[in-house]
Amino acid sequence: MTQFLQTLFDGVTVGCLYALIALGYTMVYGILKFINFAHSDVFALGVWMSITIAGWMGIGAAGQPTPPLYLALLVLLGTMVTCGAVGFTVERLAYRPLRRAPRLNVLITAIGVSLLLQNLGQRPFMFGPYPRSLPTLVESGTLFTVMGVPVRVSDVAVIGMALVLMTALQILIFRTKFGSAMRAVSFNTRTASLMGINADRVISITFIVGTMLAAAAGFLYGMKYGGQAKQTADSMWVMLGLKAFVAAVVGGIGNVRGAVLGGLLIGLIEFFGVAYLSSQYRDAYVFAILIAVLLLRPEGVLGRATVEKV
Amino acid sequence: MTDPSPAVLDVRDISISFGGLKAVQGFSLRIPPRALYGLIGPNGAGKTTCFNLLTGVYRPDSGTVALDGQRLNGRKPHQIAAAGLSRTFQNIRLFGDLSVFDNVRLGCHLRGSHSISGTVLRTSYHVGQERAIAERTFALLELFGLAGRSFEQARNLPYGDQRRLEIARALATEPKVLLLDEPAAGMNPQEKVELRALIRDVRDRFGLAILLIEHDMGVVMNLCEHITVLNFGETIATGSPEAVQNDPKVVEAYLGTE
Amino acid sequence: MKTLINQARALSPAAWSVIPRALWPVAAGLAVAVLMHAVVGPNVPGFTAKMMLVAGINIILAVSLTVVNGFTGQFSMGHAGFMAVGGYVAASITYYGSIKFFGSADFAGGALSWTGSGPHGGGPLGKGDLLFMGSCLVGGLAAAGAGYIVGLPSLRLRGDYLAIVTLGFGEIVRVLLQGTPDQVQPWRAAEAAETPWYSLMLKLGGPKGFNLLPTYTTLFWVYLFVTITLIVCYRLKNSSTGRAFLSIREDEIASQAMGVDVTRYKVRAFVIASFFAGTAGGLYAMDIGAISASDLGFLKSFECIIMVVLGGMGSISGATLAAIILTALPEILRELPPVWPAGLALLAVMAVVQGAHRRWHPRSLVVVAAVTLVAELGRRYCASQGINLAEYRMILYALLLIVMMISRPQGLLGVREVWEIFGRRARRPGAVASPPGASSGVSP
Known part of the structure; x- marks a missing residue:
């Protein structure tokens, strides 16, 4: 029973991270109809920016006490802003010239951007080619124990922060004027432009919001796994990003609620697979789910099927 | 077949709806061999949807389509093409990066057999087939006055030539019935006159039945022996050009009620 | 109407001739x-x-x-x-x-x-x-x-x-x-x-x-x-x-x-x-x-x-x-030799070929010249700073991919082969022995 609860809890925590990353994929897909391959690298960038900013602020050096909460939030803010800027630049320079290009070309460009970010990040003048350990930003003590499952502060922070961000996004999309512009552009870019919506601006902001969410996920990841962050070109980042993408597809790509649902689903499947089947095939479970979903219900759990007009 | 008169294409009562929209309702049509039929109607009447239903792009919710007595329902588009129903597209769908020649050669694809081993080993059958395809393609291009442009990319052709190339490509599949979706769209009056002659010539030469969608009344009334008028997915009139032209319902559909 | 299959049979070369072609x-x-x-x-x-x-x-x-x-x-x-x-x-x-x-x-x-x-x-x-x-x-x-x-x-x-x-x-x-x-x-x-x-x-x-x-x-x-x-x-x-x-x-x-x-x-x-x-x-x-x-x-x-x-x-x-x-x-890239001779040679070849075909592509010449110039300047800079370019190759590839997709999405050659660049895209295939139309299956 304890094992079950523990797995459930871990699955939900990681699922929240996947959901945050998946939101970025799904928002970009919803509006531009292409897979932003570089999104996983923005996530990696988020982790590394947290380390760097914390370093600048002198947090986490050996022997230092855990910093107060507002400093941690400052790190989070800094990470989100820098990553948002990167997202904006990438969209502006690489994706905008391809607005009318075939989707395949945009996908290849995204692969190019991904490789670029990975390898730039490894240069000595950026983050360097070696793994680095993450500073402790939030106390890692156990908060309380439910039926033998220890609930740590970092877990609560992850889930809480994820909930806050997702709610904020939900409000942004469905309750604000900008949100309705976004939905209009996603539905039909050209018509939206004719209605006086500045589509380029909407797309830019969507990118920024998406990358900021990934950056937040990176920060939370850093908090939860206070161990080592691999170098930016390590395949683990792409793997994590891919799982988040799978979450977006499983939930129904282009659908914000679907991304959250898919994230939780993928987190749970992964952890239950590891706990009850075998940890060796950890990555295989996720892709097996992806293939099953694509074959049985290609539009995803909450998605809608589209028909090509002849 | 219960009906005594032979029909090469026999469409009975096909319907389809998208969501709540009844795009086509109870569409029936019997085309005899070597006939030239027309399908007209205002924009959004469901004409192209009819073509898509016949060629298997969409599956009808109900009703049957039969070609030469073979039922086509539930078949995939390529199987329907193999059965002998070929089409052109309203918004031209040529293989733009390929040459004019290759576009028509692809149409010939259907009637050959193409094994990987034959292709890789260049068996005598494969070589003979490639030659036959090339000859047939040249003959078709010649007929359509496109032979001189054989090696240009299809996307670089003028609009009228692209329309004619689509017809040539469709003919290369050796169809029994040819569906033309707005063949005269975008053509100038001179080209339209030539197109009329060309379509008749194609019908006589290849001995096939033709069903065409057209907005240009000059072309339709001149060319077609029999016309069906659609409006809001329903057949509102059918008959000879004269009869249809004078049908009050048709006049109403085109001009609106007083 | 003669079907394609029949026509193909008539045009097939002798069966034994497959051997050299296959081998x-x-x-x-x-x-x-x-x-x-x-x-x-x-x-x-x-x-x-x-x-x-x-x-x-x-x-x-x-x-x-x-x-x-x-x-x-x-x-x-x-x-x-x-x-x-x-x-x-x-x-x-x-x-x-x-x-x-x-x-x-x-x-x-x-x-x-x-x-x-x-x-x-x-x-x-x-x-x-x-x-x-x-x-x-x-x-x-x-x-x-x-x-x-x-x-x-x-x-x-x-x-x-x-x-x-x-x-x-x-x-x-x-x-x-x-x-x-x-x-x-x-x-x-x-x-x-x-x-x-x-x-x-x-x-x-x-x-x-x-x-x-x-x-x-x-x-x-x-x-x-x-x-x-x-x-x-x-x-x-x-x-x-x-x-x-x-x-x-x-x-x-x-x-x-x-x-x-x-x-x-x-x-x-x-x-x-x-x-x-x-x-x-x-x-x-x-x-x-x-x-x-x-x-x-x-x-x-x-x-x-x-x-x-x-x-x-x-x-x-x-x-x-x-x-x-x-x-x-x-x-x-590890030890990049001067780039300009190769660039110059390429320019010369392109000019000669284009001249011979009387098909001038001034843009392609300008692009090659510009790329050569930038590459040469970059090389000199890196050499003077002691930068090992090989370490930057993935970054170069990535940039190349992005620039390529934006400026020339079909890749260097597109669907063409090297020898087709200046010729027509497709050659007339197979020797069509008879004049078109004479033995074709198109006429009724």
Whole structure:
């Protein structure tokens, strides 16, 4: 029973991270109809920016006490802003010239951007080619124990922060004027432009919001796994990003609620697979789910099927 | 077949709806061999949807389509093409990066057999087939006055030539019935006159039945022996050009009620 | 109306004439292979020879991926996965086959596959070569089977989904291979000889990789395969099958309407590409003497994609050139010689060719000149700062991909081959003996 609860809890925590990353994929897909391959690298960038900013602020050096909460939030803010800027630049320079290009070309460009970010990040003048350990930003003590499952502060922070961000996004999309512009552009870019919506601006902001969410996920990841962050070109980042993408597809790509649902689903499947089947095939479970979903219900759990007009 | 008169294409009562929209309702049509039929109607009447239903792009919710007595329902588009129903597209769908020649050669694809081993080993059958395809393609291009442009990319052709190339490509599949979706769209009056002659010539030469969608009344009334008028997915009139032209319902559909 | 089939029969050449047409690719392959092995290999530095070998394997990978990504326009991102399947199967057959048949996992080939130092005593071919070749082909078939299994269900998916599924496939292959049990080490050959095949074949070394394989891969074998791959892909491209592939890329709906069984041709493309990727995997494993699934992850697939994209989506010669250039680039970048002579020479050649064809492309000349200038200035700067450009090659590739997609999305050559750049895109195929129309089936 304890094992079950523990797995459930871990699955939900990681699922929240996947959901945050998946939101970025799904928002970009919803509006531009292409897979932003570089999104996983923005996530990696988020982790590394947290380390760097914390370093600048002198947090986490050996022997230092855990910093107060507002400093941690400052790190989070800094990470989100820098990553948002990167997202904006990438969209502006690489994706905008391809607005009318075939989707395949945009996908290849995204692969190019991904490789670029990975390898730039490894240069000595950026983050360097070696793994680095993450500073402790939030106390890692156990908060309380439910039926033998220890609930740590970092877990609560992850889930809480994820909930806050997702709610904020939900409000942004469905309750604000900008949100309705976004939905209009996603539905039909050209018509939206004719209605006086500045589509380029909407797309830019969507990118920024998406990358900021990934950056937040990176920060939370850093908090939860206070161990080592691999170098930016390590395949683990792409793997994590891919799982988040799978979450977006499983939930129904282009659908914000679907991304959250898919994230939780993928987190749970992964952890239950590891706990009850075998940890060796950890990555295989996720892709097996992806293939099953694509074959049985290609539009995803909450998605809608589209028909090509002849 | 219960009906005594032979029909090469026999469409009975096909319907389809998208969501709540009844795009086509109870569409029936019997085309005899070597006939030239027309399908007209205002924009959004469901004409192209009819073509898509016949060629298997969409599956009808109900009703049957039969070609030469073979039922086509539930078949995939390529199987329907193999059965002998070929089409052109309203918004031209040529293989733009390929040459004019290759576009028509692809149409010939259907009637050959193409094994990987034959292709890789260049068996005598494969070589003979490639030659036959090339000859047939040249003959078709010649007929359509496109032979001189054989090696240009299809996307670089003028609009009228692209329309004619689509017809040539469709003919290369050796169809029994040819569906033309707005063949005269975008053509100038001179080209339209030539197109009329060309379509008749194609019908006589290849001995096939033709069903065409057209907005240009000059072309339709001149060319077609029999016309069906659609409006809001329903057949509102059918008959000879004269009869249809004078049908009050048709006049109403085109001009609106007083 | 005379049907195409009847017409084809009438135009078929005599049946016996198939023999030279079917066999000359093999002869050409052997000729190229012998040339590389006996003339080029011994006369270039050892390191260059090694690079040529790697380039050959990359050519096979790039050209085979062209069939899927270039011709058919499907986007496979799991090419390394197929390579891994083929490589592991070939490695397993060669390694355990050697133990079973020859008693040890040592090299048992002839002079053509001798990679050791000093001359090889025996004849050109040994018993091991047969095993090696057979295992590469079986590896190719296994990869083709995997291609079929992946292709059949997933090809119903739209382009970008397919990319993800193939990527997922590659990762699943990697994970599964890393989960295999330890290999039976060479010094326990006696034990291995008694273990049945089916259980031996699965002992693939897991995360440690499959090591201590006998090395058979030489320039001879690589270029034999390269030539055959090139000819097969070229023949496919210039045939009905190839046109069907291209038509799917151009417009899937029109292609269906013209009677092309789209799913079937996509699967065909996948199977063909996987087969060659599998043989390349075998050559790769028996070159290094080891194969490790962790080296064949999506980064390797990306490398293949970069080659295809740079060469031109659908150009066999383009992919070949890109494979050669990208293999050599890290080495060239390490100590970059002055760029301007090459740029100048290229400009001169282009000017002469364009002049001869009376088709001037001033933009292409300006682009080449500008690129040369920028490259030369960059080189001087890096040389003066002591920067090793080879470390920046992935960044260069990435930038190249992005710039290419924005400025020239069809790649360097597009669908054309090198020799078609200034000529017409397609030649009049086959000798049409009779005047058009006379014997054609078009007239009633």
